[in-house]
Amino acid sequence: MRLEMGNFHVKDIVFGDTLSYSNGVLTVNKEELLNYVKEEEPGIITADLRIVRPGDKVRLCPVKEAIEMRCKVSGKSTGIFPGVTSPMAQAGDGRTHALKGCSLIVVGEHMGGFQDGVIDMAGKYQDNTIFGDMVNLVFVADTNEDFERFEQQKKNKALRWGGMKLAEYIGQCVKDLEPEDMEVFDLPPVTERSAEVNALPGVVYVLQPQTQMETMGYNTLIYGWDGNHMLPTFMHPNELLDGCMVSGSFMPTSSKISTYEFAVNPMVKKLMEQHGKTINFLGVIMSTLNVKMNEKDRCAKMLALMASNLGAVGAVVAEEGYGNPDVDYTAALVELEKIGIKTVGISDEATGRDGGSQPLVSMNPMTDALVSTGNVSQLYELEPMEVIGELEALARDGNSGGWEGSIHEDGSVTMENNGMFCCNHISGFSKKTCADF
Amino acid sequence: MGKEIERAGFPVVVMCNLIDVAKTVGSNRMVQTVSVPYPLGDPDMSPEDDWALRKHRVEVALNSLATEVDEPTVFPTKI
Amino acid sequence: MTKKAIHYINQFFGQVGGEEAADSKPIFHSELVGCSNMLNQMMPDVEVTHTIVCGDNYVTNHTDVALEEILGWLEKQEFDLFFAGPAFMAGRYGVGCGLVCKAVKERFDVPVITSMNEENPGVEQFKTEAYVFQGGRKATFMKDDMEKMAAFAQKIVKGEDLKPAAEEGYFPRGVRFEIPHPEGTMAADRVIDMLVKKLNGEKFLSELVIPKMDKIPPAPAVKDLSKMKIALVSSSGVVPVENPDRIQSASATKWGKYDISKLDKLPQGVFKTIHAGFDPAAMCAVPDRGIPVDAMRFWEKEGKFGKLHDYFYVTVGTGTTQAYAAKFGREIAADLKEAGVDAVVLTST
Numbered sequence: 054m055r056l057e058m059g060n061f062h063v064k065d066i067v068f069g070d071t072l073s074y075s076n077g078v079l080t081v082n083k084e085e086l087l088n089y090v091k092e093e094e095p096g097i098i099t100a101d102l103r104i105v106r107p108g109d110k111v112r113l114c115p116v117k118e119a120i121e122m123r124c125k126v127s128g129k130s131t132g133i134f135p136g137v138t139s140p141m142a143q144a145g146d147g148r149t150h151a152l153k154g155c156s157l158i159v160v161g162e163h164m165g166g167f168q169d170g171v172i173d174m175a176g177k178y179q180d181n182t183i184f185g186d187m188v189n190l191v192f193v194a195d196t197n198e199d200f201e202r203f204e205q206q207k208k209n210k211a212l213r214w215g216g217m218k219l220a221e222y223i224g225q226c227v228k229d230l231e232p233e234d235m236e237v238f239d240l241p242p243v244t245e246r247s248a249e250v251n252a253l254p255g256v257v258y259v260l261q262p263q264t265q266m267e268t269m270g271y272n273t274l275i276y277g278w279d280g281n282h283m284l285p286t287f288m289h290p291n292e293l294l295d296g297c298m299v300s301g302s303f304m305p306t307s308s309k310i311s312t313y314e315f316a317v318n319p320m321v322k323k324l325m326e327q328h329g330k331t332i333n334f335l336g337v338i339m340s341t342l343n344v345k346m347n348e349k350d351r352c353a354k355m356l357a358l359m360a361s362n363l364g365a366v367g368a369v370v371a372e373e374g375y376g377n378p379d380v381d382y383t384a385a386l387v388e389l390e391k392i393g394i395k396t397v398g399i400s401d402e403a404t405g406r407d408g409g410s411q412p413l414v415s416m417n418p419m420t421d422a423l424v425s426t427g428n429v430s431q432l433y434e435l436e437p438m439e440v441i442g443e444l445e446a447l448a449r450d451g452n453s454g455g456w457e458g459s460i461h462e463d464g465s466v467t468m469e470n471n472g473m474f475c476c477n478h479i480s481g482f483s484k485k486t487c488a489d490f
Numbered sequence: 491m492g493k494e495i496e497r498a499g500f501p502v503v504v505m506c507n508l509i510d511v512a513k514t515v516g517s518n519r520m521v522q523t524v525s526v527p528y529p530l531g532d533p534d535m536s537p538e539d540d541w542a543l544r545k546h547r548v549e550v551a552l553n554s555l556a557t558e559v560d561e562p563t564v565f566p567t568k569i
Numbered sequence: 570m571t572k573k574a575i576h577y578i579n580q581f582f583g584q585v586g587g588e589e590a591a592d593s594k595p596i597f598h599s600e601l602v603g604c605s606n607m608l609n610q611m612m613p614d615v616e617v618t619h620t621i622v623c624g625d626n627y628v629t630n631h632t633d634v635a636l637e638e639i640l641g642w643l644e645k646q647e648f649d650l651f652f653a654g655p656a657f658m659a660g661r662y663g664v665g666c667g668l669v670c671k672a673v674k675e676r677f678d679v680p681v682i683t684s685m686n687e688e689n690p691g692v693e694q695f696k697t698e699a700y701v702f703q704g705g706r707k708a709t710f711m712k713d714d715m716e717k718m719a720a721f722a723q724k725i726v727k728g729e730d731l732k733p734a735a736e737e738g739y740f741p742r743g744v745r746f747e748i749p750h751p752e753g754t755m756a757a758d759r760v761i762d763m764l765v766k767k768l769n770g771e772k773f774l775s776e777l778v779i780p781k782m783d784k785i786p787p788a789p790a791v792k793d794l795s796k797m798k799i800a801l802v803s804s805s806g807v808v809p810v811e812n813p814d815r816i817q818s819a820s821a822t823k824w825g826k827y828d829i830s831k832l833d834k835l836p837q838g839v840f841k842t843i844h845a846g847f848d849p850a851a852m853c854a855v856p857d858r859g860i861p862v863d864a865m866r867f868w869e870k871e872g873k874f875g876k877l878h879d880y881f882y883v884t885v886g887t888g889t890t891q892a893y894a895a896k897f898g899r900e901i902a903a904d905l906k907e908a909g910v911d912a913v914v915l916t917s918t
Contacts, residue, residue, distance in 0.1 A: 331765045344507075377526050415508060495802065497785055530859070
């Protein structure tokens with residue numbers, strides 16, 4: 054399957070009369086976009102758009118989602134999120150155009166929740182998220198979803214869907230333009246590879262997206278299907294790169310993978326890059342994270358056998374979450390190792406406020422190659438900044454990284470890593486690790 | 491927590507979902523529960539079955555307290 | 570501003586004598602003795618004000634008395650840092666340094682710094698209690714070992730960022746924290762590097778090494794279940810709906826104790842779970858799914874066991890540090906002992 058990703062490298066975003074892209078500048082018409090999104094998502098009652106750039110002393114809170122602005126030019130799918138905002142169709146072939154180096158960020162105007170986060174565009178924590186280092190169009194809005202207004206766990210449906218629709222609407226402005234550069238992802242079927250490639254060690258990427266919520270509407274979606282209802286499934290990496298996954302609204306945000314990262318997944322890209330050089334990249338095993346022990350066990354055993362049936366001798370396992378999901382993570386690694394598949398795990402840790410807690414809830418010495426992307430318990434001291442959204446949401450609405458007293462009078466903040474938006478970048482973007490002290 | 495209570499001399503049976511975890515934190519008597527959000531019960535079951543499950547697993551736990559163990563032991567449940 | 574430090578050494582380095590003086594009691598010198606002088610000269614911003622000299626046998630065989638004497642004297646001193654050793658391979662000296670460092674840390678909460686060779690038994694015993702620097706095998710390493718301790722103390726008093734244990738040169742204290750990746754390498758690249766090395770049978774370094782866990786021997790079984798008083802303890806976060814003790818829904822620092830003497834079950838709407846780690850709906854609907862009071866009452870009435878303790882004990886498991894969990898365990902155990910409880914059913918999530 055061949056996917057062409059036509060890139061447009063955005064240097065700046067500005068407001069103007071006409072939605073357009075030219076010479077690295079994306080121009081958006083605020084009124085047009087707000088009218089569009091309110092019409093598409095009638096649940097949105099008030100909304101605004103802002104532009105933030107790296108170095109701006111601005112704090113975004115509560116951040117719900119980040120999305121790459123794209124459009125589908127050709128291929129089976131007509132939209133960038135098939136099965137979600139456009140009819141179900143296979144993602145991963147034809148051509149997609151993307152506005153690179155920027156994102157659309159969705160922020161709650163007032164209310165936050167357990168799963169929302171903070172992004173700082175300047176200061177000590179600017180580099181903690183990749184979004185601090187890119188120019189962002191910020192969609193900040195409030196909705197009429199009163200049933201969950203004061204709930205700690207929020208589906209954030211109108212805002213998330215509004216964000217996706219905006220991202221695609223804006224992405225349309227480069228549909229007919231010539232991309233500045235093109236990435237081609239062309240991975241043939243497993244049985245149709247050259248002798249040289251087949252001689253290389255076969256590797257699978259096992260992704261465990263967050264799917265633990267048993268009530269529908271919160272979990273990661275795969276073609277719009279709630280991942281909680283899945284068994285491990287074999288997929289082509291292009292499907293991920295072309296928008297088959299939509300981030301959920303559950304789990305402390307620092308351990309989450311945003312929709313932006315599911316589609317710009319650096320782990321998938323690196324594996325593709327190594328394909329034919331050091332490895333034979335067989336594909337993606339999409340697994341799950343579950344709450345019941347027998348479900349964890351079933352998925353771990355099935356994914357290991359699937360890897361084995363594909364002839365894999367190596368596997369990368371990524372866990373979107375921490376705590377209870379560590380059990381699924383360690384189980385997957387152990388089941389793979391047991392049948393002789395060499396694994397590397399990528400996940401974050403939770404070592405507690407004093408640093409002395411067991412870093413993963415479930416540990417097994419067979420997992421001897423782990424990459425650590427951060428520590429959810431790490432305390433962060435944030436300097437005061439102008440806020441887009443409502444900072445109080447961090448302390449008031451049950452955010453996983455905030456608490457009563459998190460916000461100080463001068464606007465400075467004490468919080469846990471837990472609440473910084475997708476900052477442990479399990480997708481592979483993280484430039485952090487953990488160490489013994 | 492259970493480890494410190496056991497260290498103080500009380501036999502402790504840990505009823506939990508993550509048996510692997512219980513083992514790593516030094517639990518000696520363990521009974522498997524259904525899941526994290528509902529350890530002893532299941533909202534998908536009828537109220538009768540939910541109660542039967544809870545009654546049964548608690549009975550297994552009580553029996554384990556009267557059973558000598560030499561090493562971390564998981565006591566099997568039927569429902 | 571210069572900070573003050575006090576230095577602990579043994580009878581040999583304190584010039585009292587060798588093995589024959591190993592029983593000597595603590596001596597407190599306001600004029601620095603032996604290697605304390607060298608240590609003092611290594612630190613521009615720290616002044617070593619006193620040397621404590623004590624016999625290795627005395628501190629290891631009469632620990633309580635020795636520590637009482639040392640801590641009692643320290644109460645009257647002003648100091649910001651505490652040093653002990655270096656103890657090299659000397660086992661009793663290492664343990665002595667560890668004992669004193671641990672006690673000083675607990676009482677005064679100042680940084681405590683010592684140094685031992687990896688084969689010194691004091692390392693295993695005290696590496697989580699103090700900064701134990703990796704030292705040489707014998708006293709010829711005195712200068713090298715003290716330089717490491719001194720350089721680290723300088724960093725502390727100047728408020729510089731402290732680097733991971735391996736970089737600073739002390740034995741890991743059993744705590745882990747987040748750091749920027751030393752080379753600034755993206756995690757995806759680190760995964761590829763590790764994977765290719767592992768596939769090729771080359772050496773690689775895991776970023777998280779899975780340690781082995783300590784075990785405690787199982788408590789003996791109860792003799793006659795039908796006479797036993799059993800208590801329910803739980804980390805499920807099930808509390809009275811108004812959460813009277815304001816137990817936190819994650820990273821709990823408290824536990825609660827609630828009266829169930831008049832209850833045959835935990836009614837919906839009277840109890841709920843405040844646990845933030847999962848969808849609370851199923852447990853709020855039937856709180857007994859978290860703490861099975863109904864089933865315990867049933868088996869109590871059946872005569873399977875003697876009596877259900879009148880209270881259950883509860884906290885929230887998620888994000889709670891091991892230190893707190895252990896503290897809750899000790900506190901609850903003390904309460905159970907007083908109440909004459911015989912055994913415990915602990916439900917966790």
